[in-house]
Amino acid sequence: MIANLRVVRTTFELDVKQQAVGLFMIFGVLIQPLLIAIMAIYMLVARDPSRGIYIVVGSGMTGLWTSLLFRGTFNINAERFMGTLEGIVASPSSLAAVVIGKTLASVTLSLLSMIFSYGLASLIFRFPLNVAQPVPFLLSLLVMVFAFISFGLLISPLMAVNLSLSGWVNALEYPMYILGGFLFPILLLPGWSNPLSYLLAPYWAARVLHTTSSGVATPADILLSWGMMLILGGVYIAASYRLFEIVLHRARVHATLSLM
Amino acid sequence: MNAIEVRDLHRVFRATIGTIRRRTKEVTAVDGISFDVREGELFGLLGPNGAGKTTTVKMLTTLLIPTGGSATIMGYDVVRDADSIRPRIGFIFGGERGLYWRLSAKDNLRYFADLYHVDPDMAKRRLPRLLELVGLNGREDEKVEGYSRGTRQRLHVSRCLLHDPQMLFLDEPTMGLDPVGARELRQVIRNLVAEEKTVFLTTHYMFEADALCERVAVINHGQIVALDTPEGLKRHVEDLSVIEVEVFGIAQQMVDSLRQIPEVDTVSVENRDQKQAVRVHSKLGSAIVPEIMHRLDGNGVRLGRVTVREPTLEDAYVRLVGGEA
Numbered sequence: 001m002i003a004n005l006r007v008v009r010t011t012f013e014l015d016v017k018q019q020a021v022g023l024f025m026i027f028g029v030l031i032q033p034l035l036i037a038i039m040a041i042y043m044l045v046a047r048d049p050s051r052g053i054y055i056v057v058g059s060g061m062t063g064l065w066t067s068l069l070f071r072g073t074f075n076i077n078a079e080r081f082m083g084t085l086e087g088i089v090a091s092p093s094s095l096a097a098v099v100i101g102k103t104l105a106s107v108t109l110s111l112l113s114m115i116f117s118y119g120l121a122s123l124i125f126r127f128p129l130n131v132a133q134p135v136p137f138l139l140s141l142l143v144m145v146f147a148f149i150s151f152g153l154l155i156s157p158l159m160a161v162n163l164s165l166s167g168w169v170n171a172l173e174y175p176m177y178i179l180g181g182f183l184f185p186i187l188l189l190p191g192w193s194n195p196l197s198y199l200l201a202p203y204w205a206a207r208v209l210h211t212t213s214s215g216v217a218t219p220a221d222i223l224l225s226w227g228m229m230l231i232l233g234g235v236y237i238a239a240s241y242r243l244f245e246i247v248l249h250r251a252r253v254h255a256t257l258s259l260m
Numbered sequence: 261m262n263a264i265e266v267r268d269l270h271r272v273f274r275a276t277i278g279t280i281r282r283r284t285k286e287v288t289a290v291d292g293i294s295f296d297v298r299e300g301e302l303f304g305l306l307g308p309n310g311a312g313k314t315t316t317v318k319m320l321t322t323l324l325i326p327t328g329g330s331a332t333i334m335g336y337d338v339v340r341d342a343d344s345i346r347p348r349i350g351f352i353f354g355g356e357r358g359l360y361w362r363l364s365a366k367d368n369l370r371y372f373a374d375l376y377h378v379d380p381d382m383a384k385r386r387l388p389r390l391l392e393l394v395g396l397n398g399r400e401d402e403k404v405e406g407y408s409r410g411t412r413q414r415l416h417v418s419r420c421l422l423h424d425p426q427m428l429f430l431d432e433p434t435m436g437l438d439p440v441g442a443r444e445l446r447q448v449i450r451n452l453v454a455e456e457k458t459v460f461l462t463t464h465y466m467f468e469a470d471a472l473c474e475r476v477a478v479i480n481h482g483q484i485v486a487l488d489t490p491e492g493l494k495r496h497v498e499d500l501s502v503i504e505v506e507v508f509g510i511a512q513q514m515v516d517s518l519r520q521i522p523e524v525d526t527v528s529v530e531n532r533d534q535k536q537a538v539r540v541h542s543k544l545g546s547a548i549v550p551e552i553m554h555r556l557d558g559n560g561v562r563l564g565r566v567t568v569r570e571p572t573l574e575d576a577y578v579r580l581v582g583g584e585a
Contacts, residue, residue: 018360082359086323087419
């Protein structure tokens with residue numbers, strides 16, 4: 001257990017290091033989010049400023065989800081291309097520990113880049129981004145990191161089976177924006193789709209971040225969202241544990257751990 | 261107990277071909293091989309490209325599940341007991357992949373030490389010794405992307421020794437290295453055997469197997485065609501002479517024509533820059549030279565030097581794999 005936790009920590013540390021030394025990272029983590037934030041806030045200045053924080057949190061979550069999805073897909077494939085996937089699988093460590101470390105790195109970098117870009121853009125445009133309930137909001141962010149990592153754990157093992165599956169995983173990007181209620185409330189969707197949203201931890205994350213930032217969250221609401229994120233996260237982790245076993249066995253049967 | 265026991269091991273790969281009419285194509289990579297490797301032995305698996313060497317290593321290192329037969333490593337089954345085998349073995353696959361190029365050698369080693377659950381204090385103590393063993397001390401903070409191929413390969417060796425495994429699988433470790441780099445790496449391998457590690461080495465260089473291995477299994481088309489000491493393998497060609505003819509451009513049909521001479525055992529062609537060396541094995545020795553020259557010269561092939569010599573271990577290998585080396 002301690003050894004696997006050490007793997008999570010080192011993977012996180014070295015993944016951040018690897019991403020940080022790439023020039024693309026400066027664009028992806030600093031410049032691009034800043035440009036998007038400037039555009040978003042520029043548009044908000046002219047419209048209803050009271051809706052500002054809702055849109056910033058929503059667009060931030062879409063960014064986080066996209067990053068999680070693409071990095072989750074890319075992580076395993078990148079290891080495969082570098083020829084390191086076999087080294088990881090043949091080690092006594094769990095592949096899940098490596099995936100957790102990498103997902104944590106992706107989520108942390110995305111979160112920091114969004115806080116930086118929206119913070120800076122709001123300073124430039126003197127557009128207040130007030131979070132009405134800051135303590136519950138920050139705690140919700142932490143629970144959300146757990147929920148997102150557990151969802152990432154569910155996605156990543158599929159990539160160990162087959163390269164072509166990545167196309168299907170990419171198709172999950174937009175449905176989550178809608179079903180997760182990132183940009184508008186799910187009450188605007190047909191009633192039959194709501195139970196689907198309730199099964200998604202990112203929906204509960206979006207819900208609690210929106211309500212705490214807007215100041216309409218009751219303690220019961222907050223606890224319900226946290227509870228659902230923790231329960232669903234636990235379910236995802238349990239499912240992914242079994243999924244890792246299945247896909248790694250299949251990868252050894254079908255010889256898909258390496259490209260050559 | 262043997263370090264490795266392999267019995268009737270098979271591996272078939274299935275690939276789907278076609279877009280609309282999809283059908284499954286089967287390729288047998290390993291076709292019923294059996295052998296044992298003793299503890300502390302340096303055992304070689306020698307064969308041409310595509311003979312089944314890497315597939316065998318991948319099954320023994322638990323990365324591939326065999327489609328038939330069985331294999332045990334230190335008494336553990338490669339399918340059922342993968343978790344028990346993994347901490348006890350180290351492996352290197354030939355080539356430059358398998359490292360994080362954007363990280364330094366030190367970070368790479370630190371990461372693999374964690375992956376292999378090496379105690380951090382122990383890893384700190386082992387790191388300088390391993391870097392010295394492979395001649396990388398002083399360069400450990402440089403990024404791997406700046407290393408030469410040989411340096412990366414040496415880093416691979418230190419990576420696979422981090423957790424002090426009892427057994428090492430080295431799959432064509434000198435592939436693509438310059439002669440000096442390859443010689444240095446062979447010395448590292450000798451040092452490992454001196455430290456009582458069991459080493460399973462695959463190579464398609466006969467001289468490498470000759471220089472390093474106590475016993476060599478020759479594999480071709482997924483089957484073991486000979487298993488002996490290097491000296492024992494040489495006896496396979498004691499009765500033959502080797503006629504080597506330098507030519508400048510030779511067509512496949514000419515090679516086939518030489519193979520049709522009844523007294524010819526095997527024919528192989530080695531490319532040497534602008535020219536090729538056609539190597540003919542025959543019991544007739546120099547008596548067969550006129551017939552070879554007649555066939556080549558009569559078809560307008562430009563000829564160079566002709567030599568007749570005693571067979572070497574490489575010739576034994578060529579004979580065993582039917583001129584495919």
